Amino acid sequence: MRVVVHGGAGGAPDEPAPRQQALDRAAERGADAQTPLDAVEAALAPLESSPRFNAGVGGAVQSDGVVRTDAGVMTSDREVGAACSMPGVERAASVARVVHSETPHVLVSGGHAVDLASEFGTETGVDLLTDETRERYEAEDPPRGGPREHLGWLATRFGSGGDRAGGGLNNGGAGGDEPGRAPDHDTVGAVASDGERFAAATSTGGRSFALAGRVGDVPQVGSGFFCTEAGGASATGAGEDIARVTLSRRAVGHLEDGLGAQAAADRSIEEFEAITESGAGVIVLGDDGAGSAFNTEEMQTSIAYK
Ligand SMILES: NC(=O)C[C@H](N)C(=O)O
Numbered sequence: 001m002r003v004v005v006h007g008g009a010g011g012a013p014d015e016p017a018p019r020q021q022a023l024d025r026a027a028e029r030g031a032d033a034q035t036p037l038d039a040v041e042a043a044l045a046p047l048e049s050s051p052r053f054n055a056g057v058g059g060a061v062q063s064d065g066v067v068r069t070d071a072g073v074m075t076s077d078r079e080v081g082a083a084c085s086m087p088g089v090e091r092a093a094s095v096a097r098v099v100h101s102e103t104p105h106v107l108v109s110g111g112h113a114v115d116l117a118s119e120f121g122t123e124t125g126v127d128l129l130t131d132e133t134r135e136r137y138e139a140e141d142p143p144r145g146g147p148r149e150h151l152g153w154l155a156t157r158f159g160s161g162g163d164r165a166g167g168g169l170n171n172g173g174a175g176g177d178e179p180g181r182a183p184d185h186d187t188v189g190a191v192a193s194d195g196e197r198f199a200a201a202t203s204t205g206g207r208s209f210a211l212a213g214r215v216g217d218v219p220q221v222g223s224g225f226f227c228t229e230a231g232g233a234s235a236t237g238a239g240e241d242i243a244r245v246t247l248s249r250r251a252v253g254h255l256e257d258g259l260g261a262q263a264a265a266d267r268s269i270e271e272f273e274a275i276t277e278s279g280a281g282v283i284v285l286g287d288d289g290a291g292s293a294f295n296t297e298e299m300q301t302s303i304a305y306k
Pocket of ligand 1: 186239
């Protein structure tokens with residue numbers, strides 16, 4: 001099994017070494033799995049449990065103080081599963097897998113996705129806030145009213161780099177210690193292949209201080225993840241911009257056109273930047289191996305092969 005993982009594109013993390021170790025262990029764990037689908041789920045699970053990453057525990061906090069998780073998974077037979085806007089669900093990728101393998105649908109949302117998780121044995125009711133994310137949210141004078149008040153509140157906070165995805169090119173987030181800025185954790189993704197089949201998955205808490213109920217690119221097929229017989233891709237970064245250009249679909253499309261994995265990653269990020277002037281990263285796995293590209297300050301990745 002060959003597995004490539006990423007820990008999110010954004011600013012240079014304050015503590016890269018422990019994040020890299022976590023990514024290395026995740027890739028190794030994935031490479032021990034029996035199928036590509038097992039591999040991407042196995043790789044993402046420990047990252048979803050780690051507060052160092054913006055997925056599961058430690059995920060980005062929305063305008064009402066709640067962390068809602070999103071994930072998507074796709075296999076090279078074009079089966080898709082995604083789940084979004086799930087409070088209290090750490091293992092979002094496992095819920096996406098349930099949608100992929102147990103339902104005739106591609107995306108299940110909100111409370112119904114939480115019910116699905118619970119019914120199929122994924123833990124719910126998990127406290128996804130950490131002391132750090134709770135304190136950072138409370139320090140921002142949270143809004144009390146309805147969506148209009150929330151929109152006014154987030155106008156000066158969302159996309160300011162607080163989630164390190166940033167709104168703009170190479171502004172993937174300044175230091176994690178700045179007031180109001182979220183720490184160095186980000187979306188996680190994995191792509192795996194057993195030499196015949198591929199699977200791709202992405203899992204996130206979204207972007208900090210987004211409107212309650214906001215859903216980004218991660219559970220949208222073709223945006224946060226995509227997979228065909230040619231290979232798979234997982235994206236990270238400013239989700240609204242990733243969705244506008246369907247970044248993962250673009251990367252896999254380049255594989256289908258005959259580019260190698262690295263060239264496909266490079267080309268898709270060049271196109272993303274030219275269209276959006278925003279920040280993102282992508283990992284790609286194809287028949288010739290793995291590639292990755294980003295136009296933010298940093299995107300940590302790891303590859304394992306067994
Ligand atoms: N940090 C990220 O990658 C965020 C994710 N792409 C989202 O917009 O939800």
